[in-house]
Amino acid sequence: MNAPSDAAGVKVRIYSSDSAVEPEREFWLNSIANDYWEREEDDDFIGKYYTYELYPTDKAHGLGETPGVFATAVGVNGKRCAIIDMESTNPEGWHEDNRPELGSPSDLVVYELHYRDFSAHPQSGYEHKGKFLALTEPKAIFYLKTLGVGAVQLMPSFQFATIDEDHLSWLEYNWGYDPLNYNVPAGAYATDVHDPSVRIREFKQMVLALHRAGIRVIMDVVYNHCYSVEDSNFQRTYPDYYFRKYKNERGEEVYSNGSGCGNETASERLLMRQFMINSVTYWAREYHVDGFRFDLMGVHDVETMQEIRQALSDVDPSITIYGEGWSGGQCALDAALLATKQRVKDMPGIGAFGNEMRDAIRGPFDNDAQPGWLSGNDGYTESIKFGIVGGIEHPDVDMQKVNYTDEPWTVEPWQHVSYVSCHDDMCLFDRLTRSFPKANEDTIVRLAMLAFTPVLLSQGIPLLFVGEEVLRSKQGVRNSYKSPDVINQIDWGNLTRYPKYFLYIRELIHLRREHRAFRMGSAELVRKHLRFIPSDNNIVAFRLDGEAVGDTWRTIYVVMNPNGKRQEFHLPEGKYKVVCKGGDISPNGLSTSKGGRMLIGKQQTVIVVATN
Secondary structure, rough: OOOOOOOEEEEEEEEEEOOOOOOOOOEEEEEEEEEEOOOOOOOOOOOOOEEEEOOOOOOOOOEEEEEEOOOOOOOOHOOOOEEEOOOOOOOOOOOOOOOOOOOOOOOOOEEEEEEEHHOOOOOOOOOOOOOHEEEEHHHHHHHHHHHHHOOEEOOOOEOOEEEEEEEEHOOOOOOOOOOOEEEEEEEHHHHHHHHHHHHHHHHHHHHHHHOOOOEEEEEEEEEOOOOOOOOHHHHHHOOOOOEEEEEEEOOOOOEEEOOOOOOOOOOOOOOHHHHHHHHHHHHHOOOOOOEEEOOOOOHHHHHHHHHHHHHHHHHHHOOEEEEEOOOOOOOOOOHHHEHHHHHHHHOOOOOEOOHHHHHHHHOOOOOOOOOOOHHHHOOOOOOOOOOOOOOOOOOOOOHHOOOOOOOOOOOOOHHHHEEEOOOOOOOOHHHHHOOOOOOOOHHHHHHHHHHHHHHHHHOOEEEEEHHHHOOOOOOOOOOOOOOOOOHHHHOOHHHHHHHHHHHHHHHHHHHHHHHHHHHOOOOOHHHHHHEEEOOOOOOOOEEEEEEHHHHOEEEEEEEEEEOOOOOOEEEEEOEEEEEEEEEEEOOOOOOOOOEEEEEEEEOEEEEEEEEE
């Protein structure tokens, strides 16, 4: 293990069970090099549990027991490391499991998912409500395949601190952004928390079921902070090494809070960097995870993210990496070194979330009542266009009119994650009802359809928050990270309440999957073959040269009208089939057109395809 080289010693305690009061054996590790301690033992400890304890100055006062930072199996609540045979946790067919093929990250439509949100509703019909196994049930697989998503982005799935695994309650809830053991699946989502093998096996069963359905698995990882410094495995292993500090105005050294959660980890330090690399590659190899979403990636340094990209490429180049390109506060590291959106150009193979498009579509993050482009107001179209091209440099995008940035920050379009809502914000339905308080239900549905159109037809990686395709509501709660199921659960009865809306979202996803023009995957191709059409009244319209990128649709026009009344648009004379109009989509065509003057319905999209 890693521990300070000047420590007095590191003691290991072996326990017969997770609940045993006294250890059955104790021994000291040997210091073998700077910061490294080890000891070889011939005994078979399978089925036992162990902890470490660091004694920093003398062998009378330790820092407290810990399972260690590299624990891969733990007992209830993760206080002791379990010694198990990992091979025994592999479900049948695990060694034959393969990652679903992926030509380009642009080919993905990502579905951000929380296990409990997805399956907890009393009428959901799931047997394993709130568990990993819910995603193995035929109903779940059928739904995800019908929707057409290419990957699920699982909200934190490692073991976190604030749920008592031994006394699980449906009133107790947490998203999991309070890390405890980074390399162990959360017991809260397992069917048996007392057998340390079960959570591991069931996570693998979930991955296997999704892979067999052609769906990739992306994990949300939270290496930027710990639940608490004092009780963290990091602090009890190597005090103050893994966390950044700074001197306050009184000259006192205090923990920096760039995460907004009370502390921030120091990715630039060798052992923390190695830990992050080892952790993600462990999940990729042991659990066949296909991608990683980095929470507050802007807390980490660029060099660490570059090394993570290289290490994962060595496992499989198709593994996807993206993250939040910002921090939760000021970090105790030079801002120029941090892995923010502005440094994405220096991180090949890594993407970031595009909040320019998000806030332009629906309104600013910090003002729920203020609408954006959906209201037909001025000042948002360039930001929408910036998101549609995937954040790249494009001749038709005026960067001086884009919000939050004055220069492109991606090299390739798939480095831009396009979205209009995600977990830590109002869901779209609640946001629309807040910013359009006088709108009736039909208007809210139209606005929601319009909001997702530029997202799902963008050249980046589109992301859809679980339940948004059925107009989920969280009853106006914005940051529902610890709200009970009555707030967070998805009412799947909305499928029958808003069938046209669900079909619209599903068909948009299928249009994207079937037509490469919507996912060219190359900045050069996007600059050449996606061109915006100058339009009045904040209409966003663009033309795609599908033939040039091997699409079966030769030329495609997309016209989006955010205004509360119909608008005219002039299409070149020709022969066209109308594949989207009035909230209906049919790839075979809803009607035909000869071009010329077209009327675009209020708050609606028209998509036409040239047939001559």
